[in-house]
């Protein structure tokens with residue numbers, strides 16, 4: 001496989017590298033950059049544990065090549081907190097016990113932020129529909145929904161919408 005030169009901004013840092021054209025973003029993040037907060041929970045693009053933000057939209061890092069994001073800017077779960085202060089959506093998950101084992105949580109938080117960026121007053125139905133691309137084996141979703149409801153309020157209050 002031939003290599004291509006990529007330039008991509010990840011978590012506000014410009015990364016320039018020669019990489020194989022077939023490298024998946026999730027493998028690049030985890031194996032090359034040691035950004036292991038994005039998880040691999042399936043091999044069928046169904047679980048959403050790998051989600052990252054691109055232009056305020058959640059995308060599945062297991063389903064896109066690094067080369068496809070050449071010149072683009074992305075944010076991973078590692079860059080949501082600032083100076084030790086959690087992102088409002090992270091804070092809401094903590095307040096509402098929106099996790100148990102935590103495996104799905106990075107993707108849920110990214111997905112929640114993405115929803116609020118599109119709809120800053122999501123109701124329960126909006127949230128449940130939006131989470132169709134995120135699977136959780138532990139929680140039964142109730143507290144995740146509550147977390148995103150509170151996260152939306154906190155994001156509005158903080159002006160992060």
Ligand code: FES
Pocket residue numbers: 039040041042043044045046047048049050051060061062063
């Ligand atoms: S690892 Fe990406 S959807 Fe499951």
Ligand code: FES
Pocket residue numbers: 098099100101102103104105135136137138139
């Ligand atoms: S909290 Fe365990 S998979 Fe969601």
